[in-house]
Amino acid sequence: MSRRSPRVTITIHREGDPESQLFRLPGWQFRTITVGSVVFVALVVLAAILYTPVARLAARVPGLNREIVRLTSENEQVQQLAATLEELETRYEQVRTVLGAEIISEVGSVDDQGRERLPVAGPIVARVPDAAPRYGPSGPALPEYWPIDSLLYGVVTRGFSPGGPGLEAHPGIDIAVPRGTMIRAAGGGTVAEAGFEAEYGLFVLIDHPGGYRTMYGHASRLLVSSGNTVDAGTVIALSGTTGRSTAPHLHFEKRLGDVLVDPRARLQEDASDGEEGREQQDAR
DSSP states (O other), X not given: OOOOOOEEEEEEXXXXXSSEEEEEEEHXXXXXXXXXXXXXXXXXXXXXXXXXXXXXXXXXXXXXHHHHHHHHHHHHHHHHHHHHHHHHHHHHHHHHHHHOTTTSOOTTOBOTTSOBOOSSOOOOOOXXXXXXXXXXXXXXXXXXXXXXXXXOOOEEEEOOBOOBTTBOOBSSEEEEOOTTOEEEOSSOEEEEEEEEETTTEEEEEEEOGGGEEEEEEXXXXXXXXXXXXXXXTOEEEEEBOOSSOSSSEEEEEEEETTEXXXXXXXXXOOGGGHHHHHHXXXXX
16 A cells, blocks of 8 residues: 655635635645745845945946046146146256355254254445444444444334333333344443343343443344454344244343443444434434
8 A cells, every 4th residue: 555645735715705725735845845935035135145235336336436537637736746846946956056055045944053044144235445434443342333234223112111110121122123134243342141041032242341231132043152252343143033032123232230221322323324324313
């Protein structure tokens, strides 16, 4: 007696229909359909998982192409700017060679002591042959001369004040001049001190005959050292804004012993200065 293979009966009943539909499938066929369905669903899910990143990358391709075009254009612009800069540097070197590279230094460069170099050399003023010396004879002399060249008097932005009730003391005068202006000794004497101080910045202190002393502060560079002897009119420093200062200027003091005096008192006038000289004399 042969054994019949198991069958699977599937009943489908529709709502409102009194009769049901029966489907009888052999066991092996039901298993085949079930396994096939599971495999199909798994393949669909796997395809979705694998396709999603590819679809995202594909969506980014147009944007990436536009980005490549933009970067290529910017790269061409950078190359053009680099070529222009190289040409300008070549021309700059040619100009420096013509003018003298040792005369005009690099802006922002520093010397061996870490001090900033000045961008240009100071002016040179020639004196008429056989003319009388502007600053009188050499050697020790009273401080009677204006410390800035007659061609550039500067502007006195703050005057001398001994102080008093309700008044702030100011031991000298402040003369506004461009950075790098030559500062000259107001009289002949000996450099008592030259260095740096928090208040005055780079400064020079000179002893003169008769107990006089002059102080020159806020310089950008010192051109004399302690113990040097200088004549009236000797360039001792270049103006700047070191120390307690907010803008380039010269702080100029005059002392008689331990007493501060107005630096504008008893200053000699250069007769060749014309109206500027007379205006300066009136200010004294």
